[in-house]
Every structure is written in structure tokens, then in C-alpha cells.
Amino acid sequence: MGTPERTGTVVLLLASSTGGVGQHVRALTRGLTAAGLPVLVCGPAATQDQFDFEAAGARFAAVEIPASPAPGDARAVAVLRRVLADEQVRVVHAHGLRAALVAVLARPSAPLVVTWHNAVLTGGLRGRISRLVERIVARGARVTLGASADLVDRAVALGAPDARLAPVAAPVLPAPRRGRAAVRAEFAVAADQPLILSVGRLHPQKRYDVLIDAAARWRERTPPPVVVIAGSGPAYLPLAARISAVRAPITLLGHRTDVADLLAAADLAVVTSDWEARQLFAQEALRAGVPLVATAVGGLPELVGDAAVLVPPGDVDAVDAAVQSLLDDDAGRVEWGRRGAARAATWPTETDTVAQVVALYAELAAPDADASSTGRR
Numbered sequence: 001m002g003t004p005e006r007t008g009t010v011v012l013l014l015a016s017s018t019g020g021v022g023q024h025v026r027a028l029t030r031g032l033t034a035a036g037l038p039v040l041v042c043g044p045a046a047t048q049d050q051f052d053f054e055a056a057g058a059r060f061a062a063v064e065i066p067a068s069p070a071p072g073d074a075r076a077v078a079v080l081r082r083v084l085a086d087e088q089v090r091v092v093h094a095h096g097l098r099a100a101l102v103a104v105l106a107r108p109s110a111p112l113v114v115t116w117h118n119a120v121l122t123g124g125l126r127g128r129i130s131r132l133v134e135r136i137v138a139r140g141a142r143v144t145l146g147a148s149a150d151l152v153d154r155a156v157a158l159g160a161p162d163a164r165l166a167p168v169a170a171p172v173l174p175a176p177r178r179g180r181a182a183v184r185a186e187f188a189v190a191a192d193q194p195l196i197l198s199v200g201r202l203h204p205q206k207r208y209d210v211l212i213d214a215a216a217r218w219r220e221r222t223p224p225p226v227v228v229i230a231g232s233g234p235a236y237l238p239l240a241a242r243i244s245a246v247r248a249p250i251t252l253l254g255h256r257t258d259v260a261d262l263l264a265a266a267d268l269a270v271v272t273s274d275w276e277a278r279q280l281f282a283q284e285a286l287r288a289g290v291p292l293v294a295t296a297v298g299g300l301p302e303l304v305g306d307a308a309v310l311v312p313p314g315d316v317d318a319v320d321a322a323v324q325s326l327l328d329d330d331a332g333r334v335e336w337g338r339r340g341a342a343r344a345a346t347w348p349t350e351t352d353t354v355a356q357v358v359a360l361y362a363e364l365a366a367p368d369a370d371a372s373s374t375g376r377r
Contacts, residue, residue: 008088008110010361012058013080014043015065015098018050018232018255019201020280021117024168025095026051031354033057037090037361042083043099065102069129073102080106091361094141101133104140111364114141115166116151119275119298121205134158143360147277148299166357167299169350170283173260183258183265187226187251194225194327197266197290199259199281200273202233202252207295207314209242210272214320216246224249225267225327230256263288267333268326271295274313278303287344291336293322307343309336 010032014025025041032039039058041048048060061083065076080102084092089110094103100114114137120130138144138158145166146152155163176183189195196215200206208229215227227250229239236252243250256262259281263269269285271294276282278299285292292308294300301310309326311318326333348356 007365008090009038009040010090011084011087011092012039012041013063013092013094013099013103014047015096016044016067017047020168021095022047022051023171023280024117026053026056027171027350028354028357029053029056029058031350032358035354035358037358040087042080063102065098067098069098069101069133076102077105084108091364097130097133097137100137100141104137111142112140113143113145113360113364115145115147116155117147117168117277119151119154121275142364149302150298151277167348167353168278169348169353170280171350173263173284173287176261176264177258178261180265183261187228189226190223193223194267195265196225196227196268196270196323197230197262198270198272199230199262199284200279201231202235202239204235205274207272207274208235208239210314210316210319211270212239212242212248212250213246213316214323215248215250217320218324219247219249221324221327227251228253228262230259230262259284263290266290268293268323270319270323271300272319273297276300282308283344283347286340289337289341291326291333292340293319293326305343307336307339
């Protein structure tokens with residue numbers, strides 16, 4: 001005899017985030033509440049300050065989960081247990097390995113879904129700890145969702161009972177508020193100067209050192225391009241020092257809320273990361289019809305297909321050659337922009353992403369769901 005269908009609150013859990021994970025959780029919150037599901041977001045208070053999940057329709061409970069494993073994790077587990085005990089929970093959906101570890105240790109009675117957003121790239125003791133966390137999380141979740149195919153494969157290899165691809169769609173940017181000329185004037189870009197843009201957290205994974213070293217070579221061009229990087233993060237000071245040391249024509253803009261404006265003014269977008277799933281900025285650039293040079297890592301090749309120029313990671317020469325070739329080819333940039341926009345039109349939308357998640361929650365809430373194991377990929 002089947003059990004009654006599980007109802008109640010969807011609990012979305014995240015750790016410290018200033019970028020893509022927080023944006024994704026906010027988009028899910030908006031879509032789930034629009035679908036009639038009550039949502040409780042749990043995470044550090046700073047994430048509520050930045051992403052305002054309550055304005056998207058959720059309730060919020062502070063669970064302080066730092067970016068790295070720490071003794072405070074035990075407190076986070078205890079707080080999450082208390083929060084869950086006061087709720088009728090339909091499903092717990094953790095985003096990222098840090099939040100997922102806390103969720104697994106809290107042992108919720110409701111089904112646990114985990115979305116893997118990032119790969120483990122660090123070595124040494126921290127890398128070994130992170131890989132242990134991967135294994136615990138893979139085996140502790142009812143369903144694992146990977147933002148890219150390589151993350152799904154990794155979860156399966158570590159023993160995930162049910163791992164599925166779940167591409168994360170970038171939120172659609174608002175229309176630019178300023179014209180191209182006004183944005184370029186902010187950075188003193190002359191009419192005949194190219195403007196090159198990169199957007200992302202200032203973190204070693206993004207390998208902005210590669211972009212800086214390549215850009216130092218572009219000073220000899222006539223006219224030299226202006227390069228701007230929008231984003232904040234722990235690597236700001238070493239990157240600023242490197243820019244100064246090699247005299248690269250790069251400005252670190254810090255956190256910006258006008259990415260749509262920046263893209264409308266840009267001639268070229270560049271991503272130099274060591275790994276990405278479906279990087280939000282890469283999606284934004286192609287949607288905006290801005291030609292993209294990106295590293296062939298993680299989920300980027302499956303994301304962009306033949307609609308962007310792909311280069312090996314960590315290769316200054318390859319980035320330099322690809323960018324200079326595009327700067328010398330006005331018609332080529334137009335064509336790459338057209339191909340990028342056409343490719344972007346084929347991607348799943350935020351609505352598609354929410355629909356996939358809603359269907360999964362319904363599957364897990366169905367009678368006898370606890371007794372079945374699909375193992376689908």
C-alpha cells in the first residue's frame with residue numbers, strides 16, 4: 001500500500017556565496033513560489049543581505065556555513081536540525097558541497113537533493129578533505145544534480161545512487177540602462193579602441209593572471225585595447241599587484257550590478273578559468289551577442305559548442321593569439337556574435353530549470369518514492 005504524498009516546505013540550503021550559487025538559489029526561490037510551493041532558504045545572513053530571498057517570496061533562516069570546512073560546521077548542523085524540526089519539510093535541496101555536507105550530517109527525514117555547482121581543484125590537505133566531502137555528499141544524497149556532465153560523472157564515480165544532469169540557466173539580464181557611448185566614456189575608451197570584458201569572482205580558479213599576462217602584450221597594439229574585469233573576491237590584491245608589475249591595460253572594477261551595460265559596450269568577452277560548469281558570464285556574453293574567447297574546461301565546451309573561440313587553460317600564448325586575431329577581424333567578431341546569440345537561444349531557460357526541479361520534487365514526494373531507486377542520469 002502506498003504512503004501519502006509528502007507535502008510541506010521546500011528547504012533550499014546554501015553556504016557563503018557572492019555569485020552564481022546565490023543567484024541560482026534566488027531564481028529557484030522565485031520560480032518555486034510562483035509554482036505555489038512554500039520555500040524556506042537557509043544560509044549565512046550575508047547571503048540574505050546580498051540576494052534578498054525574502055523579496056523573491058521565501059522565508060529565510062540564518063545558518064552560518066562558511067566557505068571552508070571549520071569547527072563551526074557542528075554549530076551549523078545543530079542549527080539546521082532545529083530549523084527542520086520546526087517545519088513540515090517536503091524536500092531539502094542543498095547547493096554546493098559545503099551546504100550539502102551540513103545537510104547530510106543533519107540527517108533530514110525528508111529527501112535530500114544536492115546540486116553540485118563546482119569541481120574540487122585544490123591540492124594538498126585541503127584537497128584531500130574536499131574529496132572526502134565529495135564522497136560523503138555523493139553517497140548521502142537521494143538525488144544528485146550536476147550543473148555539467150563532468151560533475152554528474154564525478155558523483156557517479158563516488159557512489160551517488162541517482163545522479164542527473166541539471167543545467168543551471170543564467171538569469172536573463174535586464175535591458176541596459178546606459179548607452180554604449182556612456183559606458184565606454186566611464187572607462188575613457190576612445191571611439192576606435194576595443195573594450196574587452198571579463199566578469200567573475202576574483203579567485204585563483206578564474207586564472208585572471210593569464211588574462212593579465214596576455215593583456216600586457218596588447219599595449220603595443222594601435223590603439224591598445226582597454227580591458228576591464230568586474231567582480232570582487234580574495235585575489236584582488238595579488239591581481240592588482242600583478243597588473244601594476246607587468247603594466248597591463250586592465251582595470252579591476254570591483255562588484256558591479258550593471259553587467260548588461262558593460263556587455264552592451266564591450267567588443268569582446270574573455271573567460272580564462274581553470275574550470276567552469278555553465279559559467280553565468282559566458283551565458284550572458286553569448287546571449288548579448290558579444291564574441292567570446294573561453295577556456296575549453298568543464299562544461300564550457302558543451303555550453304558554447306562552436307559558437308565561441310576555445311583555448312587551452314593556463315595558456316597565455318593561446319589567449320593572446322585568439323584575442324588579437326579577433327581584434328584584427330571586425331567581420332569575424334560580428335559573425336562570432338551572431339553564432340553566440342543563436343547558440344544561446346537553444347539553451348534551457350530559468351523556467352525550464354525550475355520545471356525540472358519541480359518535477360523532481362513531485363517524483364520524490366510521490367507514494368512509494370522512498371522504496372524506489374531510479375538511478376537515472
